Amino acid sequence: MTTRFGRTELPEQQEKALRKAIRFEWYTLVFLAVAITMVYLVMGNSQAMKAAWIEDLLSLAPPIAFLVAVRIVNRPPSGRYPYGFHRAVGVAHLVAAVALMAMGAFLIIDSLTGLIGGEHPPIGTVVLFGQPIWLGWLMVIVMALTIPLPIYFGRVKMRLAKELHDKVLYADADMNKADWQTAVGSIVGVLGIGIGWWWTDAVAALLIAGSILWDGVRNMRAAITDLMDAAATTFDDDRVHPLTGEIDELLRSLPWAQEVGSRVRDQGHVLHVESFVVPRRGRTPKLADLIAARDACIDLDWKVQDIVIVPIDELPEEVGGRRARQSERNE
Known part of the structure; x- marks a missing residue:
């Protein structure tokens, strides 16, 4: 029998990809900090905007988990951890997934309560530069501004996740996709309130919550099976690793x-x-x-x-x- 284990260095190509991934995770955190603040300032009583704001808060989990895991996996193996610290990636994946699932479930209950109760969320006006403006327009503008960067970030991270075989990065790329879809749903919900369709706000919030819950369940299932030593799969859990x-x-x-x-x-x-x-x-x-x-x-x-x-x-x-x-x- 012969063995080889404990190696932590990456080939040059993957090392470059890892450095790029770290940069993009920091870019993501800066973007989310700005987006979370902007959405909070204009969300008013809209359930869709509330769901979008919470979804943005949850979006912080995958990049933070990735950055923490990257620092841990660089440690060399020891007597106590003879296999090294690579499993930190799986633990980070599980933490991010549980956060998504828990908040998705909470938002579904909250949205259903509003829909069944027939709550009509009021959207008032604000005064800017001496002119009264319907707050809904500010909501639409803010959400529209949060669409382009998540699309770009998601595409880059998806490519890097495949190159690095990194499931946390893949979960983050998936979250970026949910971010811009959430923004679109919020815009629809707010405009629906504007034309008198009060229920569109709750329905949009419900769809957003369902998307969050599904992402959480799917990623948690993948993280748990990896930690339980299931047969190795591709980075997107699509098939057994070739x-x-x-x-x-x-x-x-x-x-x-x-x-x-x-x-x-x-x-x-x-x-x-x-x-x-x-x-x-x-x-x-x-x-x-x-x-x-x-x-x-x-x-x-x-x-x-x-x-x-x-x-x-x-x-x-x-x-x-x-x-x-x-x-x-x-x-």
């Missing part, structure tokens, strides 16, 4: 390997791999063979951070051992 199959294919091509099966779990930015190999009869691998196999797997992708190659007499069931034997009997 590196699992690539590692098995590489090891299976070795002249001394007969059967191969791997368990791959997500450690945060990187993956921890346990590959079980049944040697061919009479071809027991030497230490040099195992080291060469290990290095070949590591060269496949920078995310192969921890890898253990285990020569074994038969594959464990969870990596296909029983299925493979059953298939052979059927043939």
Whole structure:
């Protein structure tokens, strides 16, 4: 058996991507600070504006979680933490997801209460430069100003999340998408009040709350499964990570390997791999063979951070051992 683990440095390309991601998270925090203040000043009694303001407050969680996690994962492994600190990314992902889910549930209850109770939110007027102005126009202007940057931030972060295999960054990019959609919904709700459709405000708030809750549930499910050592998936949890199959294919091509099966779990930015190999009869691998196999797997992708190659007499069931034997009997 041979091992390699504890590496914390990133390749040059990913290091640049990480520095860019950190910059964009700080840009996001500055933007949110301004947006939160502006929305608070004009939100009045509108439920949609209230939901948008709370959603902006929640948007602070993913970038803060990302910036904290990045500082923690840079620590080298220790005796107490022999696998390193990469799981800090998963913990940050869970914290952000729970905040989203809790607030989404609260806003749904609050919005439904207003809708069922038939609350008619009043939007008054303010005096600017000596002229009375309907406060709704200020709401619309403020929300319109908060649309362009989240669209841009979200696209950049989505690309960086894929490059870094960072699920917190992906959750933040998803949150940016929710930000501008929330702004659009708030505008619709406020304009609905302006033309006498009082219910549009509560409906817009309800849709915003539903979006927040869905983001929270989806991200919490992904964070929990990662922390429970589910099979590693892509950064967007769309499918099982293709590196699992690539590692098995590489090891299976070795002249001394007969059967191969791997368990791959997500450690945060990187993956921890346990590959079980049944040697061919009479071809027991030497230490040099195992080291060469290990290095070949590591060269496949920078995310192969921890890898253990285990020569074994038969594959464990969870990596296909029983299925493979059953298939052979059927043939």
